[in-house]
Amino acid sequence: MPVRQPACRKCGKEVPGQHHEYCLDCIRHKRTFDSGAALFHYNDAARHSLAAVKYKNRREYLDFYGTAIQYRFEKAIRYWKPDMLIPVPIHPSRRRQRGYNQAEELAIRLGKAWNIPVCTRLLFRARKTTPQRDLNPTERLKNLQEAFRVHPEFLSDARNPEVSGGKLPDCVVLIDDIYTTGSTIEACSRVLKAAGIKEIHYLSICIGDGK
Ligand SMILES: [Zn+2]
Structure with a gap:
């Protein structure tokens, strides 16, 4: 089922009525990212x-999801004007085991559709959770x-913009398959904001109903 309006101004989750600016999750928990949205409710079919x-x-399902996200959030992308898309990374050992990262596969499709670079090097998963x-x-x-x-290379760039030519982006969009409680996007956003990235949004295929 598609996510409809009215939606939380932070995470894009459906809210019960126009008078709800934010969902309960976003009221209760600190959100370091600026905003974001998802296509579908995370139900059994999803x-x-x-x-x-x-x-x-x-992975061919991602062709469908990618196209759906492309058209549904084209306006948001034009408004955000991100410098790059960043797929939520998985641990290298998990990636080797699976052969791919589904978030990265989705980001590649979106990057192609919107003509926005996809960066898989800036953010990485240092340990398994x-x-x-x-x-x-x-x-x-x-x-x-x-x-x-x-990645330390980007951190040193941020500290020495005259040397690097300012390689650290101003605005990024995190890409993931599922947004459940928001903790993954929040954790990534904290790390990215601490590194000096000013504006962070997210897009995902599904969003959990939360509380
Ligand atoms: Zn919310």
Whole structure:
């Protein structure tokens, strides 16, 4: 089911009425990213479809999702004017095991469609996280925050813009397949903002209903 208006001004999740500016999750938890949106509710059908993308190599589903995101959020992209798209990274060992990162596959499709560079080097996953399923949002965030890092090359560039020519982007859009509690996007955003990136948005295929 597509996500409809009215939606949370922060995470893009559907809210019960126009008088709700933000969803309960975004009221309760600090949001370092500026805004974002998703296409569909994360229901059983979506869960099935995205699990096939992730674990059964059904990457062709991403052609459909990519095209849908391209048209649905074209206006937002024109408004944000991001310098680059950044797929949420997975740990290299997981990537080797699976052979691909589904977020990266999606970002590549979107980058091509919108003619925006996709950067997989700036943000990386430095350590594996324990499965997030049984953790509450605060624990998830703590679990994740230490996992993401900005590549030192970009950090030194930010500190020496006259040497690097200012390679660190001003505005980026994080790309992921699922936004559940927002802790992954939040953890990435904290790391990126700490590195000096000013504006961060996100786009994903699905969004959980949250609370
Ligand atoms: Zn929200």
